[in-house]
Amino acid sequence: xxxxxxxxxxxxxxxxxxxxxxxxxxxxxxxxxxxxxxxxxxxxxxxxxxxxxxxxxxxxxxxxxxxxxxxxxxxxxxxxxxxxxxxxxxxxxxxxxxxxxxxxxxxxxxxxxxxxxxxxxxxxxxxxxxxxxxxxxxxxxxxxxxxxxxxxxxxxxxxxxxxxxxxxxxxxxxxxxxxxxxxxxxxxxxxxxxxxxxxxxxxxxxxxxxxxxxxxxxxxxxxxxxxxxxxxxxxxxxxxxxxxxxxxxxxxxxxxxxxxxxxxxxxxxx
Amino acid sequence: xxxxxxxxxxxxxxxxxxxxxxxxxxxxxxxxxxxxxxxxxxxxxxxxxxxxxxxxxxxxxxxxxxxxxxxxxxxxxxxxxxxxxxxxxxxxxxxxxxxxxxxxxxxxxxxxxxxxxxxxxxxxxxxxxxxxxxxxxxxxxxxxxxxxxxxxxxxxxxxxxxxxxxxxxxxxxxxxxxxxxxxxxxxxxxxxxxxxxxxxxxxxxxxxxxxxxxxxxxxxxxxxxxxxxxxxxxxxxxxxxxxxxxxxxxxxxxxxxxxxxxxxxxxxxxxxxxxxxxxxxxxxxxxxxxx
Numbered sequence: 001x002x003x004x005x006x007x008x009x010x011x012x013x014x015x016x017x018x019x020x021x022x023x024x025x026x027x028x029x030x031x032x033x034x035x036x037x038x039x040x041x042x043x044x045x046x047x048x049x050x051x052x053x054x055x056x057x058x059x060x061x062x063x064x065x066x067x068x069x070x071x072x073x074x075x076x077x078x079x080x081x082x083x084x085x086x087x088x089x090x091x092x093x094x095x096x097x098x099x100x101x102x103x104x105x106x107x108x109x110x111x112x113x114x115x116x117x118x119x120x121x122x123x124x125x126x127x128x129x130x131x132x133x134x135x136x137x138x139x140x141x142x143x144x145x146x147x148x149x150x151x152x153x154x155x156x157x158x159x160x161x162x163x164x165x166x167x168x169x170x171x172x173x174x175x176x177x178x179x180x181x182x183x184x185x186x187x188x189x190x191x192x193x194x195x196x197x198x199x200x201x202x203x204x205x206x207x208x209x210x211x212x213x214x215x216x217x218x219x220x221x222x223x224x225x226x227x228x229x230x231x232x233x234x235x236x237x238x239x240x241x242x243x244x245x246x247x248x249x250x251x252x253x254x255x256x257x258x259x260x261x262x263x264x265x266x267x268x269x270x
Numbered sequence: 271x272x273x274x275x276x277x278x279x280x281x282x283x284x285x286x287x288x289x290x291x292x293x294x295x296x297x298x299x300x301x302x303x304x305x306x307x308x309x310x311x312x313x314x315x316x317x318x319x320x321x322x323x324x325x326x327x328x329x330x331x332x333x334x335x336x337x338x339x340x341x342x343x344x345x346x347x348x349x350x351x352x353x354x355x356x357x358x359x360x361x362x363x364x365x366x367x368x369x370x371x372x373x374x375x376x377x378x379x380x381x382x383x384x385x386x387x388x389x390x391x392x393x394x395x396x397x398x399x400x401x402x403x404x405x406x407x408x409x410x411x412x413x414x415x416x417x418x419x420x421x422x423x424x425x426x427x428x429x430x431x432x433x434x435x436x437x438x439x440x441x442x443x444x445x446x447x448x449x450x451x452x453x454x455x456x457x458x459x460x461x462x463x464x465x466x467x468x469x470x471x472x473x474x475x476x477x478x479x480x481x482x483x484x485x486x487x488x489x490x491x492x493x494x495x496x497x498x499x500x501x502x503x504x505x506x507x508x509x510x511x512x513x514x515x516x517x518x519x520x521x522x523x524x525x526x527x528x529x530x531x532x533x534x535x536x537x538x539x540x541x542x543x544x545x546x547x548x549x550x551x552x553x554x555x556x557x558x559x560x561x
Contacts, residue, residue: 011437013358013363017355017377018377020374021325022379024434025379025380027391028394031394082286086284086286087284087398090279090280090284095277095280096281099284102284106291106295109295111392111491111546112295112543114450116494116539117294117298118295118520118537119525120301123529125295139290140295142290143542169382173279202385202386204498208501209524220387223384233396238390238393241390242387249383250381257371257374257378265442
């Protein structure tokens with residue numbers, strides 16, 4: 001069956017909603033590329049300027065914040081992939097008495113994220129001497145129930161015959177994992193990677209609590225520190241700083257839009 | 271033989287995840303319960319057992335009740351509105367319209383931005399006098415508002431931001447669900463003479479019920495978990511009009527450093543989340559799995 005074309009009314013509604021939805025962003029672009037005196041008027045002849053961006057980059061160490069975010073996200077992603085793969089592999093291929101109960105316990109973290117427990121987790125980090133470190137910022141997130149759940153679902157859908165065949169050829173447990181399971185789960189890994197990267201790139205509350213210096217602050221906290229100082233002084237600069245901080249993720253999203261959307265779908269259906 | 275081999279391999283593989291989950295999820299839950307019945311240690315005064323004192327204080331704390339009320343209003347408005355919009359967006363994108371990719375991108379883009387950045391964009395939007403929202407209100411003679419600064423409009427202002435950011439995210443799940451509905455079902459309904467509205471109500475809506483539940487639970491958790499915009503825009507003010515539970519917890523824990531009371535507040539939040547989980551697994555799961 002071929003789908004019929006949508007009615008003009010549907011198209012109209014969709015377009016209105018779309019315009020409404022992007023207008024805040026377009027407006028932010030407008031403000032960031034104009035001098036403050038033109039930021040809030042719609043004078044199309046107003047001169048464009050990059051001054052706001054220049055001033056922001058002079059006033060705050062955004063490159064350093066980016067580096068911190070990059071290190072944080074890499075640490076979390078790398079560890080999550082390894083740790084969650086191991087756990088999922090155990091649940092699927094090495095079930096023992098009680099491992100189902102352990103899996104149910106793991107799922108608790110789907111409901112109770114580390115943010116909710118921030119007072120106690122802060123206490124733990126202080127005891128470990130890891131306050132104001134990138135490692136400390138990442139630690140509560142290194143084992144992800146969501147990742148374990150997602151990888152377990154994927155591994156379960158891989159035919160047992162493949163595993164048996166590999167074993168008959170003399171592959172050990174590690175080889176089976178790396179040669180059979182991981183390659184076949186690649187789409188899930190990509191999907192999970194995109195979801196977790198955008199989650200941790202955007203995470204704010206926990207990093208705000210843990211960090212206290214330029215050397216560790218991720219971009220979200222850095223932006224907030226900058227905006228708090230600047231607030232009410234110069235909107236164009238705050239908006240420019242906001243755009244700088246979202247630029248990498250936004251550009252990546254615009255280029256890989258299809259993959260992003262499909263990844264979120266894939267992660268959501270499971 | 272096989273069981274012991276499984277146990278050794280399995281437990282070794284589970285070890286890193288188990289240790290991390292214990293230290294940062296289960297241990298803190300237990301520790302929260304423990305600390306919630308002790309006083310906050312201050313200076314040289316060690317913490318002493320206080321029984322239910324923190325909980326009694328919570329019950330008589332007007333700010334706590336205000337935060338709870340705000341949070342309930344916040345959830346009761348953001349969740350249905352953003353879910354309704356999400357469904358509309360998904361139907362729009364799923365229909366054959368021109369510029370489908372662009373429309374989908376427009377809906378989804380706010381989702382990939384950090385809430386703090388979103389808050390700062392909207393801060394400018396809500397600026398009294400020259401912010402676009404106030405300029406629009408001025409056109410209908412309602413201008414010159416400090417939307418984030420007056421108790422009656424601050425919470426609605428935050429609600430609008432949340433809806434703007436979340437609707438596109440929920441759209442994805444509805445879109446996935448809509449694409450899994452077999453076209454033959456829709457076709458059959460049409461041949462039977464069902465109107466588009468009837469088809470939607472009798473076929474589409476029941477088939478996307480599991481998705482609706484999934485989205486709702488996520489939205490509920492989100493309503494109690496995300497307070498970045500409160501910190502960035504209002505700090506709970508004016509007059510606690512925008513204090514949400516997690517924000518209050520953050521304030522008590524990290525501004526007043528009253529960790530004992532913060533533990534009691536955490537316990538309350540944990541109970542709320544546990545209730546959401548129970549409702550999901552116990553009651554709703556049975557009702558929505560209609561297939």
